[in-house]
Amino acid sequence: MAISYKTIIGAGLGWVLLGPIGAILGGILGSRMDEKDLAGSYHRISTGHPYSTRETQMGDFYVSLIIVFAYIVKADSHIRKGEVEYVKRYLMQNLTDNKFVQELMYLFKQTLERDIDISSVVRQIAMYLDMSSRIQFLHLLFGLAMADGEIDRSEQDAIERIAKNLGFSVQDYESILTIYQPKTDNALYKILEVSPDASDDEIKFAYKRLARLYHPDKVAHLGPDLVKSAEDKFKQINDAYQQIRAVRQF
Numbered sequence: 001m002a003i004s005y006k007t008i009i010g011a012g013l014g015w016v017l018l019g020p021i022g023a024i025l026g027g028i029l030g031s032r033m034d035e036k037d038l039a040g041s042y043h044r045i046s047t048g049h050p051y052s053t054r055e056t057q058m059g060d061f062y063v064s065l066i067i068v069f070a071y072i073v074k075a076d077s078h079i080r081k082g083e084v085e086y087v088k089r090y091l092m093q094n095l096t097d098n099k100f101v102q103e104l105m106y107l108f109k110q111t112l113e114r115d116i117d118i119s120s121v122v123r124q125i126a127m128y129l130d131m132s133s134r135i136q137f138l139h140l141l142f143g144l145a146m147a148d149g150e151i152d153r154s155e156q157d158a159i160e161r162i163a164k165n166l167g168f169s170v171q172d173y174e175s176i177l178t179i180y181q182p183k184t185d186n187a188l189y190k191i192l193e194v195s196p197d198a199s200d201d202e203i204k205f206a207y208k209r210l211a212r213l214y215h216p217d218k219v220a221h222l223g224p225d226l227v228k229s230a231e232d233k234f235k236q237i238n239d240a241y242q243q244i245r246a247v248r249q250f
Helices: 005-009 019-029 041-046 058-073 081-094 098-112 118-128 131-148 153-165 170-179 187-191 200-214 216-222 224-248
Strands: none
Touching: 019 058, 019 098, 019 118, 058 081, 058 098, 058 118, 058 131, 058 153, 058 216, 081 098, 081 131, 081 224, 118 131, 118 153, 131 153, 131 170, 131 200, 131 216, 131 224, 153 170, 170 187, 187 224, 200 216, 200 224, 216 224
């Protein structure tokens, strides 16, 4: 299956047609964007200035996710069938547009065959996604890494590098990582990004901050599929808080 810019633009793409991601798409699709579409932004990217004022659309999120998915799958130098199937299954379960799913899988398989500068790609993503959207993005990367039942060390290292380029603090990153690791006595506190020695008020404050970031409404602009994913992650934050409350009785 071959696709073109004209086809994929119909999916509602914006800023991913610019900069490093746009260059990857151009190489894969074998065509060049018109100068008015690129808006001369690739030069601006290299100088550290914003690409444009375009808002993130659902298509931007999924195209950038697919490119990073390909990087994660190759992180351990083995392209595992289970991980490729996970990507396809995830898209089919969470996107209602079958044509867009096919196009994303084409991009995914083509990206697997290319070496990409992941740092520049992730920096472009970070410029457009707010923190709530980045949180969901990172959760989806961990979901992919867990496709074979465990997170390989090389995959975890790759996700950690991506998290840093996305602007996550160590605490933010470890909060998300903890959800995908075997539970320890301190896991609930780590999820809320607090110490077991934290006061009740500190725990309440931490929960309120995370509840705002994880609230499904924060990613409503990315479509109902991301909202559904966010609802599950929001529940995990809430469950951790409620369990701590029950133990501490506050």
